[in-house]
Amino acid sequence: MTKDRMLDAIVIGGGHNGLVNACYLARAGLRTVLLERRPLVGGATITEELVPGYHFTTFSYAISLLRPEVVHELGLVEHGLMTMPLTTTFQPGWNGEHLLLGADSWENFHEIARHSPSDAEAARDLGRLLARCSRALKPWVDRIPPDITSDAPEELAARAELQEYADRLAPDVREMIERMMASSAAEILDEWFETDLVKAMYASSGIIGSRCSPHSVESGLVWLFHKLGDYDGVPGQWGFHKGGNGGFSQVLARAFEAAGGEIRTDAPVARVLYGDGVAEGVELEDGTVLRAGTVVSALDPRQTFTRLVDPADLPTDLVTHLREYRFQGTAAKVNFALSELPVFPTLGRREDIFRGFTNIGPSIGYLEEAFADCRAGRFSRRPFLDCCVQSTVDPDMAPPGSHVMSCFVMYAPYHLAEGSWSEEGPRLADTVEETLEEFFPGFRDLVIHREVVTPLDIERTIGLSEGNIFAGELFASQLFLHRPAPGWNQYATPIPGYYQCGSGTHPGGCVTGGPGRLAARRILADRALPLP
Amino acid sequence: MHRPRTTPFHERLAPLNETGIWKHWAGHLVAPQYQASLTQEYYAIRNAVALLDTSPLFKLRFTGPDARALLEQALVRDIGRCPPGRAQYTCWCDPRGFVEQDGVVMHTTEGEYLLTAAEPALRHFRELARQRGLPRVEVEDVSTDWGILALQGPHAHEVLGQLTDDAAPLRPFQLATTRIAQRPVTISRTGYTGDLGYEIWVRSPDAIAVWDALVAAGRGHNLTPLGTTALKMARVEAGLLLLGVDFQPSRQCWVDEERDTPLELGWEWMLRGRGGDPREFVGREAIEAERRAESSRWTTVGLGLDWRDYERVFVEAGVLPPHHELYAETTMSVYRRGGREWDLAGHIGSFLASSLLRRPIGLAKLPLDLARPGVEVDVEVTVIRRPCLVRARVEPLPFFDPPRRTAPVGRSAP
Numbered sequence: 001m002t003k004d005r006m007l008d009a010i011v012i013g014g015g016h017n018g019l020v021n022a023c024y025l026a027r028a029g030l031r032t033v034l035l036e037r038r039p040l041v042g043g044a045t046i047t048e049e050l051v052p053g054y055h056f057t058t059f060s061y062a063i064s065l066l067r068p069e070v071v072h073e074l075g076l077v078e079h080g081l082m083t084m085p086l087t088t089t090f091q092p093g094w095n096g097e098h099l100l101l102g103a104d105s106w107e108n109f110h111e112i113a114r115h116s117p118s119d120a121e122a123a124r125d126l127g128r129l130l131a132r133c134s135r136a137l138k139p140w141v142d143r144i145p146p147d148i149t150s151d152a153p154e155e156l157a158a159r160a161e162l163q164e165y166a167d168r169l170a171p172d173v174r175e176m177i178e179r180m181m182a183s184s185a186a187e188i189l190d191e192w193f194e195t196d197l198v199k200a201m202y203a204s205s206g207i208i209g210s211r212c213s214p215h216s217v218e219s220g221l222v223w224l225f226h227k228l229g230d231y232d233g234v235p236g237q238w239g240f241h242k243g244g245n246g247g248f249s250q251v252l253a254r255a256f257e258a259a260g261g262e263i264r265t266d267a268p269v270a271r272v273l274y275g276d277g278v279a280e281g282v283e284l285e286d287g288t289v290l291r292a293g294t295v296v297s298a299l300d301p302r303q304t305f306t307r308l309v310d311p312a313d314l315p316t317d318l319v320t321h322l323r324e325y326r327f328q329g330t331a332a333k334v335n336f337a338l339s340e341l342p343v344f345p346t347l348g349r350r351e352d353i354f355r356g357f358t359n360i361g362p363s364i365g366y367l368e369e370a371f372a373d374c375r376a377g378r379f380s381r382r383p384f385l386d387c388c389v390q391s392t393v394d395p396d397m398a399p400p401g402s403h404v405m406s407c408f409v410m411y412a413p414y415h416l417a418e419g420s421w422s423e424e425g426p427r428l429a430d431t432v433e434e435t436l437e438e439f440f441p442g443f444r445d446l447v448i449h450r451e452v453v454t455p456l457d458i459e460r461t462i463g464l465s466e467g468n469i470f471a472g473e474l475f476a477s478q479l480f481l482h483r484p485a486p487g488w489n490q491y492a493t494p495i496p497g498y499y500q501c502g503s504g505t506h507p508g509g510c511v512t513g514g515p516g517r518l519a520a521r522r523i524l525a526d527r528a529l530p531l532p
Numbered sequence: 533m534h535r536p537r538t539t540p541f542h543e544r545l546a547p548l549n550e551t552g553i554w555k556h557w558a559g560h561l562v563a564p565q566y567q568a569s570l571t572q573e574y575y576a577i578r579n580a581v582a583l584l585d586t587s588p589l590f591k592l593r594f595t596g597p598d599a600r601a602l603l604e605q606a607l608v609r610d611i612g613r614c615p616p617g618r619a620q621y622t623c624w625c626d627p628r629g630f631v632e633q634d635g636v637v638m639h640t641t642e643g644e645y646l647l648t649a650a651e652p653a654l655r656h657f658r659e660l661a662r663q664r665g666l667p668r669v670e671v672e673d674v675s676t677d678w679g680i681l682a683l684q685g686p687h688a689h690e691v692l693g694q695l696t697d698d699a700a701p702l703r704p705f706q707l708a709t710t711r712i713a714q715r716p717v718t719i720s721r722t723g724y725t726g727d728l729g730y731e732i733w734v735r736s737p738d739a740i741a742v743w744d745a746l747v748a749a750g751r752g753h754n755l756t757p758l759g760t761t762a763l764k765m766a767r768v769e770a771g772l773l774l775l776g777v778d779f780q781p782s783r784q785c786w787v788d789e790e791r792d793t794p795l796e797l798g799w800e801w802m803l804r805g806r807g808g809d810p811r812e813f814v815g816r817e818a819i820e821a822e823r824r825a826e827s828s829r830w831t832t833v834g835l836g837l838d839w840r841d842y843e844r845v846f847v848e849a850g851v852l853p854p855h856h857e858l859y860a861e862t863t864m865s866v867y868r869r870g871g872r873e874w875d876l877a878g879h880i881g882s883f884l885a886s887s888l889l890r891r892p893i894g895l896a897k898l899p900l901d902l903a904r905p906g907v908e909v910d911v912e913v914t915v916i917r918r919p920c921l922v923r924a925r926v927e928p929l930p931f932f933d934p935p936r937r938t939a940p941v942g943r944s945a946p
Contacts, residue, residue: 068839068843068890071890072839072840072890072891077888077889077890081890082578082579082888084571084572084575084579085569085571085572085575087567087568087569087571087572102568102569103567103568103569103571103572104568107568131852135852231856232571232855232856232857232887233852233853233854233855233856233885234855234856235852242579352567355572392754393572393575393579393754394579394580394754395579395580395581395687395752395753395754399752400751400752400753401751401752402752
C-alpha cells in the first residue's frame with residue numbers, strides 16, 4: 001500500500017490534466033498518487049455506457065488542442081492513443097438549405113460557391129490565414145507564461161522575448177490575431193463573408209462554451225482559441241478518440257500506471273494540509289491522511305483556492321481576483337442513443353453527413369436570439385447545437401446499425417432567473433428534441449434513450465464550478481498572463497509545495513493537456529529534476 | 533472503343549468511387565481511393581473494417597505429383613513446412629540470389645497450391661520445372677478464374693463470422709475452404725495491413741454474391757471500401773515491402789545496384805531452419821555465400837524520424853510541417869551521422885507521416901553497420917526546395933503490431 005511508504009507527489013483530481021500532470025511526475029521518478037473523487041478517472045473527459053452497448057461522451061466529445069508534446073513525451077501512442085478524423089462539417093439551414101463541407105478543399109469551394117462564389121474564395125483565404133495565426137500562437141500556448149507582477153530579470157527577459165517574437169510575425173498574421181482578441185466574431189465575419197449561413201458556421205466556434213454571442217466582443221478570441229489545435233497536422237481540425245474522449249483518459253491512466261503511478265478512485269479530498277504554511281499532504285473525506293511534499297490540484301481555481309485550502313491563508317489580491325474570475329457556465333449536453341441515423345430531407349439517407357460536427361445554428365440572428373434567452377436567465381428556446389454521431393466513425397460506440405449522438409447545447413445559463421435546473425433539465429432536453437425534429441423530421445421516433453447534463457449537473461458530477469466547461473471563461477481577462485490570476489499564472493500557489501494544473505491555468509480549457517504538462521515542468525524545475 | 537480490364541467486383545465498386553479517380557493495376561481498373569478522405573479509409577483498417585479488391589494480382593495454380601517438388605526448388609521458404617490448410621508468405625529468386633518476386637502461397641488441399649504474384653510468373657515456373665526435370669506438375673495461370681477480397685480491421689471477424697463459422701478457428705496464415713452465401717470460397721487469415729484480417733478467394737462468377745454478403749454483414753460495423761493508397765499507408769506501418777517500390781523484380785533490372793537479395797530486403801527470417809533443409813532452391817548457393825561472407829550490400833530496416841526535429845526544420849523555414857495524408861514512394865537519401873557532412877549511406881523507399889503513430893516513418897536500406905535498432909542517421913527532407921537533415925533512428929519492424937493481428941478470435945455473436 002502506498003499509505004505505508006513515503007509519497008513524493010499527490011495529484012488531486014483525475015481529469016485529463018490531472019492525469020497528464022501525474023504521468024509527468026511519475027515518469028520523472030516521483031512516487032505519485034492520483035486521487036479521484038468519482039469511481040472513474042477522466043473528469044470531463046469520460047465515456048459511459050449508460051445503456052448496454054451505447055457509449056456516451058457525457059461531457060467533452062472531441063479532440064483538437066491536445067499538445068503534440070504531451071503525446072510524444074508521455075509515449076501515449078504505445079498506450080493506445082488513436083484519434084480519428086472528423087471528415088465533415090454539416091450546417092443545416094432553413095427549408096432544406098445546407099452547407100456540407102468535407103475532406104476535399106475544391107468540393108468545399110464549390111459547395112460554398114453554391115451560396116456565394118465570393119464566400120467560397122474568402123473561405124480559402126480565411127482558412128489559410130487562421131492556420132497561420134494558429135501556428136504563430138503555438139509558442140505562446142506551449143510555454144509557461146511570464147509573470148507581469150514580477151520585475152525579476154528572468155521575467156523581464158521572458159516578456160521581452162515574447163514581444164520580440166510578436167514583432168517578428170508577418171503583419172497580416174499579427175493584425176488578425178490582434179483583431180480577434182479585440183473584436184466580435186460577427187464583426188470580423190462581416191468583412192469576409194456575405195452569406196448568413198456561412199457566417200453562422202464560423203461564428204459557432206466563437207461562442208462554444210462561453211457566455212457571449214457572435215456580436216459580443218469576447219467571441220473573436222473564443223473563436224481563435226478553438227482554432228489553435230490540429231488534427232493530424234491540419235490546423236483547426238478536430239478528431240474523435242477511439243472509444244470517445246473517455247478512451248483518451250484511459251490511455252493516460254495506462255500511461256500513468258505504466259510509469260509506476262497509483263490511481264485511487266472514490267477518494268474525495270477534504271483539504272490540503274499545510275502546517276507551517278508549506279504543503280504536507282492531503283486529508284481525504286474519510287479522514288485518511290496522505291503525506292507528500294508536492295500536492296497538485298487539478299481542480300478549477302475556485303476549488304483549488306477556496307475549498308481545498310482556507311482562502312483566509314491566501315494573499316488578498318489573489319482572493320479578490322478569484323472572486324471576479326468568471327465561471328458562469330452557459331452550456332449543457334443532451335446525449336442520445338438512436339435506433340437509426342437522422343435524415344435530413346433534402347439529402348436523404350446519408351451517413352457521411354454525420355461524420356463530423358453537425359451545427360444547428362443556421363444564422364447569426366438565430367444565435368443572437370438564443371443568447372437573448374440566456375441574458376434573460378433562461379435556456380434558449382431555439383438553442384445552438386453542436387452534434388456529433390461518433391458511432392459513424394467508431395463502430396464500437398453503439399451496437400451495429402444504431403448510433404449515439406452527442407449534442408452540445410447553448411445557451412443554458414447556470415443561474416436561472418426562474419425555476420431550478422431539476423425542473424428545467426427535462427424541458428431543455430425536450431427543446432433540443434424539438435429543435436432536431438425541425439431539421440431532421442422523425443428524429444423523435446429514433447430516440448432510444450437520452451441523457452441530460454445541465455450546468456448544475458456538470459458542477460455536481462465533476463466539480464466544475466457553475467458548470468463552466470473550461471474551468472473559467474476563455475476571455476482575454478482570464479487567459480495567459482491572467483489565468484487564473486496575475487502573479488499566480490505559473491502553476492505555483494502562495495503555499496510552497498502546492499500547485500495547480502487544471503484547465504483554470506494556462507493555456508486553458510479543452511482537451512489540451514497543456515496545463516498538466518506545463519505545471520509538471522514547473523514542479524520538476526522547482527525540484528531541480530530533469531525536464532522530459 | 534477500348535476499355536480497360538475490370539475485376540469481377542467492378543460493377544459494385546464503380547458506384548462507390550466518390551472521387552471518380554481510377555488507376556491501373558496490372559491493366560485493371562482500381563480505385564486509389566473511394567472517398568475524399570484517405571485518412572478515413574486508412575482508419576477503417578485500424579478502427580473498424582475495410583474491404584479491398586486485390587483481384588488484379590496474378591494467380592498461379594500448381595497441381596500434380598511434382599507440384600511440391602517444384603515449389604521446394606522454386607521458393608525461398610520451405611513449402612514442406614506448409615501443410616494443407618496453411619499459407620506462407622514467400623519469395624523466389626534468380627540463380628544469383630536476387631529476388632524476383634514475393635507472394636503468398638496457399639496449400640489448399642493435398643497437392644494443390646495457389647500462388648499470388650504481382651508480375652506474371654507462369655513461364656518462369658514452367659521453365660524451372662523443365663530445367664529441374666519435373667514433368668508431372670501442371671502450372672496454370674488462373675488469374676481470371678478468381679476474384680480476391682481483403683477484409684481487414686479489428687471488426688473483420690465480426691463481419692466474416694456472420695457468414696461462416698469456419699473463419700473463427702483460423703490462426704494467422706491458416707486457411708479454410710468453405711462457403712459464403714452458398715458460394716465456394718477459400719478464406720485465409722492473411723493480409724497486407726498488419727492488422728486482423730482475412731483474404732477471400734471466390735470464383736469470378738460468384739464474386740458479386742460474395743461481395744454483397746460481406747457488405748451486408750458489414751453494415752453496422754462501418755465497413756468501408758478501401759482504395760490502394762490507404763492500403764499502402766497501412767502496409768508501411770506493418771513493415772511490409774512493396775514490389776515495384778521497395779524492390780524490383782530482378783529480371784526487370786538493368787544493373788545489380790537495382791537488385792536485392794532476400795537478406796538485403798531484411799528477409800533473413802525466411803531462411804531460418806535451413807540447416808536441416810536440403811533443398812536446392814534457385815539462388816540458394818549465392819544466398820548462402822552472401823551469408824557466410826556477410827557480403828550483403830545493405831539490408832532493409834524501419835526508420836523512425838524524430839518528430840521534434842522534423843517539426844523544427846519546417847518551423848525554422850516558417851512553414852507548416854506536412855503530416856496529413858503524406859505517403860511517398862520517392863527516394864529520400866539517408867546519411868551517416870558524426871563523420872563528414874552529407875555522407876550518403878542509403879535511402880528510404882517508402883515514407884509515411886503516420887497519423888496513428890504521430891510521426892514520420894520509412895522503410896529504408898542501410899549498410900549493415902547502421903542497420904541495428906537504435907542507430908541514428910539523418911534523413912534528407914526537402915523544405916521549400918532546400919534539402920534539410922532530420923534525425924532518424926533505426927527501429928525494429930513492424931512499427932505497428934496490434935495483438936489482435938495474431939490473437940485467437942472468439943466465435944461471432946449471434
